[in-house]
Amino acid sequence: MMNNKYKILLVEDDANISNLIAAMLEATGYQVLLAESCSMAKLLYSSYLPDLIILDLGLPDKDGMELLHFVRKSALTPVIVLSARTKEEDKVAALDSGANDYVTKPFGSAELLARVRTALRNHRFSSEEGRLPGGRFTLRDLEIHYEARQVFIQGQEIRLTQTEYNIVAFLSENAGKMMTYSAIIKAIWGSGAYDGSIKKLQVNMANIRKKFGAKPGEENYITNELGVGYRMNG
Numbered sequence: 001m002m003n004n005k006y007k008i009l010l011v012e013d014d015a016n017i018s019n020l021i022a023a024m025l026e027a028t029g030y031q032v033l034l035a036e037s038c039s040m041a042k043l044l045y046s047s048y049l050p051d052l053i054i055l056d057l058g059l060p061d062k063d064g065m066e067l068l069h070f071v072r073k074s075a076l077t078p079v080i081v082l083s084a085r086t087k088e089e090d091k092v093a094a095l096d097s098g099a100n101d102y103v104t105k106p107f108g109s110a111e112l113l114a115r116v117r118t119a120l121r122n123h124r125f126s127s128e129e130g131r132l133p134g135g136r137f138t139l140r141d142l143e144i145h146y147e148a149r150q151v152f153i154q155g156q157e158i159r160l161t162q163t164e165y166n167i168v169a170f171l172s173e174n175a176g177k178m179m180t181y182s183a184i185i186k187a188i189w190g191s192g193a194y195d196g197s198i199k200k201l202q203v204n205m206a207n208i209r210k211k212f213g214a215k216p217g218e219e220n221y222i223t224n225e226l227g228v229g230y231r232m233n234g
């Protein structure tokens with residue numbers, strides 16, 4: 001029974017927060033390993049190889065980013081950053097260093113659990129099944145056929161331009177992960193002039209959302225975090 005449980009490494013020095021999260025995760029059926037410092041987290045990570053890491057950035061010994069770099073040297077273990085730092089630059093830095101997602105304190109339990117589920121599911125999908133060229137991506141009634149480069153909603157083909165398709169495909173290949181503007185721009189246009197590309201990206205995203213039938217201010221398949229990036233939900 002224990003062996004079937006996902007192991008989650010929770011790195012958090014605030015006992016009130018860690019107790020709350022640990023209780024919530026355990027009630028949901030996860031096994032929790034708790035570290036109160038960066039050095040302890042490294043030790044637990046290396047000994048137990050957890051399935052997911054929830055990472056506070058403000059730790060007593062080192063910055064939590066150090067653990068993120070340490071893990072990313074050798075593994076794609078999903079990392080959800082949980083931080084009181086709300087500046088866009090901090091989020092972008094964590095995401096561009098390989099964090100899968102970023103949750104800002106204070107947070108809702110339901111929201112954090114949803115992000116954990118998404119990160120675990122997408123990681124399992126990408127590591128076990130791979131993304132074959134002829135593969136398909138499904139998110140509720142949205143379907144992408146990679147080989148034919150076609151996108152369908154409720155079985156109806158959505159006509160996208162080449163660029164729009166490339167953006168949608170890239171986000172779907174990283175579903176559940178918040179992709180920063182610069183990561184998307186690099187993938188779609190190469191590392192060109194970044195400033196002009198943000199505008200181009202925003203125009204393309206607006207068109208994609210319109211074609212996907214999103215109403216202004218409403219999220220359907222793709223979430224936009226202003227100043228940070230986009231995430232294909234899932």
Ligand code: CA
Nearest residue numbers: 013056058059
């Ligand atoms: Ca802290």
